[in-house]
Amino acid sequence: MCVLCTGAILQVHWTDRRTAEGAAVPGEDQLRFYRRGRLHRAGLANKILCHYGLKVEDWNGSKFVLSDRKGRQEIIEDLGGLWPAAEKLVGYKLNPLDSVLIGKLKHNV
Amino acid sequence: MSKQNKLPITVVTGFLGSGKTTLLQQVLRQPGMQDTAVLVNEFGKVGLDHHLLQVMEESTILLGGGCVCCSTRDDLVEGLSQLLNRVERGERASIRKVVIETTGLADPAPIVFTVLSHPVLQHHFYIENVIVTVDAVNGLFHLHNQPESVKQVLVADKLIITKTDLAKANEVEQLVQELQAINPSSEVHTAVYGAADAAILFTPAAASGRKSERMVAASMASGAHTQDVSSVSITFEKPLDWTAFGLWLSMLLHAKGEDIMRVKGLLDIGGPGPVVLNGVQHIIHPPDHLEEWPTEERISSLVFIMRRVDPQDILASLEAFQQTFDVEHNLPRMEVLL
Numbered sequence: 001m002c003v004l005c006t007g008a009i010l011q012v013h014w015t016d017r018r019t020a021e022g023a024a025v026p027g028e029d030q031l032r033f034y035r036r037g038r039l040h041r042a043g044l045a046n047k048i049l050c051h052y053g054l055k056v057e058d059w060n061g062s063k064f065v066l067s068d069r070k071g072r073q074e075i076i077e078d079l080g081g082l083w084p085a086a087e088k089l090v091g092y093k094l095n096p097l098d099s100v101l102i103g104k105l106k107h108n109v
Numbered sequence: 110m111s112k113q114n115k116l117p118i119t120v121v122t123g124f125l126g127s128g129k130t131t132l133l134q135q136v137l138r139q140p141g142m143q144d145t146a147v148l149v150n151e152f153g154k155v156g157l158d159h160h161l162l163q164v165m166e167e168s169t170i171l172l173g174g175g176c177v178c179c180s181t182r183d184d185l186v187e188g189l190s191q192l193l194n195r196v197e198r199g200e201r202a203s204i205r206k207v208v209i210e211t212t213g214l215a216d217p218a219p220i221v222f223t224v225l226s227h228p229v230l231q232h233h234f235y236i237e238n239v240i241v242t243v244d245a246v247n248g249l250f251h252l253h254n255q256p257e258s259v260k261q262v263l264v265a266d267k268l269i270i271t272k273t274d275l276a277k278a279n280e281v282e283q284l285v286q287e288l289q290a291i292n293p294s295s296e297v298h299t300a301v302y303g304a305a306d307a308a309i310l311f312t313p314a315a316a317s318g319r320k321s322e323r324m325v326a327a328s329m330a331s332g333a334h335t336q337d338v339s340s341v342s343i344t345f346e347k348p349l350d351w352t353a354f355g356l357w358l359s360m361l362l363h364a365k366g367e368d369i370m371r372v373k374g375l376l377d378i379g380g381p382g383p384v385v386l387n388g389v390q391h392i393i394h395p396p397d398h399l400e401e402w403p404t405e406e407r408i409s410s411l412v413f414i415m416r417r418v419d420p421q422d423i424l425a426s427l428e429a430f431q432q433t434f435d436v437e438h439n440l441p442r443m444e445v446l447l
Contacts, residue, residue: 011226014393015355041352047433048356079355083363096360096430097422105429 013078035061045082051104052090056082115235116196118207119310120220123242124251124258125213128271132242132300133210136310144205148188185209185223189230206311207234214257217241217264222392236394240310241265245276245299248284252291259338262291263370263414264389267309270299293340294373294412338370341420343427343441345409348379353434357427366391368418374411386411 038058045056049066056066059075066085067073074085087094095101123129137145189207196204209220221236241261244251248270251258262268268288273281285297298309354376362369372388382399413423427441 011231012395013359014396015352015359037352041356044353044356044434048360048430079359083360093364094360095364096357096426097365097418099425102425102429105433108433 011080013080015079038064041079045079048105049086051101052086052094054086054089115233116204116207117237117311118209118224118234119237120209120211120217120239121242121310122211122215122217122239122261122264123213123269123271124244124247124255124261127213127242127244127248127251128269128300129210129213129242132269132271133208135304137208139306144203146192146204146207148185148192148207148209185220186227186230189224189234193229193233206237216257216260218260218389218392221264221389221394225392225394238266238310239264240267240269241295242269242271242300243284243288245270245273245281245284249280249287252287259291260370262288262295263338265292265295267296267298268292269309270297272301273299274301291338291340292371292414293342294371294414337416338414339416339418339420340412340414341423343374343411343413343424345377345441348377349409350434351376351378351384353430354378356434357430361423361426362388362391362393365415365418369413369415371414372411375409376411377407377409383407383409 035058038061042056042058042064049056053069054066055068056064056076059065064076064078064082065073066076066082066089068089072089074089076082076085083094121129121133133147136142137147192204192207211217211220217239221239224230224234224236241264243258243262248258252262270281270284270288276284281299288295288297358372362372367390369388370390372386372393374386375383376386377383380398382401385397385399387394387396413420415423424441431441
């Protein structure tokens, strides 16, 4: 539960279970790894999302903000929320098996 | 919350008359099984299964009204919450594991989904195994004619072939081949009149993606596609970037969750041990981080079982994503199993 926005996190998405639970990591480092991990994730996601005219940014280390070029935005929690939100903004189903997308990715257009 | 504080759930399913109850009846009588709570799902008005499972009567909560399926999985929530209340109040303090026996027509996926996603239950229970009984005599017939049966086999962690004493040896062999062709990632055991070792049922299934040449040979031999199901094994030689891989897999499951029946494997993400990934359709179990590798080899392997999806598309997509994510040195190798 976030005390500022009262957003309850009921479910930890499987992609966020990166380290073994209960693993001891020093406090400061943990935060640094956490922030770096989120930036890394947003960076990688953008390499895919740019083909749909979308962009995702980390917001204060707690949420991600997905936006399109018209300025519409969606607040998302994790990767579980990313793809439905992206579909909502572009207006059609995203398909990673789509040959057009694969072609673009391969030729780095 | 760590797994240590959660109760393991074993889901026992199988087609009508395939010997679920007989199996449970025998297994629950074995020593060391007194700490098992059994939830039975009755189909029809007479809770016949309930009367058969006499030994466990006290711990049995009868799930009312039909299937444990999307429509009535509230029953499962209620059954498990009721059990949890009793455990917490100390009435059933000795309970260490839970068995859910479903009806013959039930789809196990919603059960897994319910336990993994319910706000309370997810912190108190986890799914350890999905055991599917297959009748040696009628199994092949069911597989060819009943889509429910194929679905059950796909979701299985362990397959128990029952009634092998009643069937001819070559029929059993054919059935085993067909089962392995449908679900190469599951273990296959046999049981005559429910005589299976409780240890088989209540130990976690080996998490290896690639089994043996036998498995590949079996799928080659069977040849014919069963209900458009195909499976593919993907291996990586270098450690994977978990973030990059998670992006690709979450996108794939979001788009094709209905058709990707099963994802299972061991992944090297650079840590001391591998990550066990286990998914049923778009439901992914919380990945398990193992302390160390079970074998010397550190190769990530992953098995996909899917319907109506071309394995080549999966590989092409994964390659393109890996390239985009700048991990070109770690391109996947693929082997189509069927």
